Amino acid sequence: MKKDKPDNVVFSDDDGYNASLLSYSTSVGAPVIKMDDVVSWKSRGITNVNKEFENKFNELKMQYQDLMKEYEWNELVYSARFSFEPVIGETYHLYLGDDGVYFLSLISPQEWNKEHVGTFKLNSNKKWVILNR
Template identity: 30%
Template sequence: MANEAFVNPISVDKVTDKPGLLEYAHSVGGALIKPEDKGKMKGRAVTAMREQTDLQLSQLYRQMQLLAEQATAIRNRVEVSERIYGAQMGFEPIVGHTYYFYEKKDGTDVLSMIAPNEWGRTYPFRRCVATVRMMADHTWDVVYHETEFTEE
């Protein structure tokens, strides 16, 4: 028996001299190597990417809307400020005080310290355009805008 050559009972197709290069575990304790479905993996990655970018785009859109609203408010404040400085006023406005901006029946503008509800029956204006407060930069903060006043 010493002269007989050893015959491996395992098929030659199932044995290798480089087990580390096998695409499956070569022993009972070896790590499980499972082939990935690349289409499934790419699909999940694309879905996650789209979800993340949609979230970021919606956040940018909300920020853009806020900036547009702020720009509109500043533009309105500038327009009212220019119109107020072109209006008739019999006093010097003080920073931080509230005034009332009226449009006369002849179309001219007036800045007054008297509120619309304080005029009584003799309301001499077509409408109260805005209630305004002078800010430190000498622009006007519009408290309400384009309110109709009905005579009673």
Template identity: 40%
Template structure:
């Protein structure tokens, strides 16, 4: 049981790392603030963009290829996915 817990924690850390790398390579048109919620999208050219606008606020498909995740910037400057 403890091994399963450690494996789950390792998977969560790996996912946070991958998400953080995507975001730090993404287009940002603002300075993210610790504790705030943002939305990560993949653009049609394969790059990523962090946005203040949620998927349901675009009024349609929006200008992106796909929505990746809703995220929050943590105090250690890594990102956590916010699950609804």
């Protein structure tokens, strides 16, 4: 089979010389068509997204730990012994009695020689907020 045209000439049996109609360059001196290296772009994107997920996970983990601490303190105070109805906004002190039972009192640690566990305030949602330990 003999070639009529050289390799660098764009010719089609159906369309003839159609180099000017093509969407890409056909001459030998045209710039090289290169595929972009998307692997490094993907790697950077994956790294950035993974860091964002890790930060969000750590933030949620810290919030969960704080919530569990609040729950444990509330569980401790609500299970403590007290013989009065706590008033919202007042400060109360939690002590460990000689019998090993926790009890809630209005008396501050400076006025009493008992093992002080923490100072709490009852908020409007009936949640005990720890002020200091």
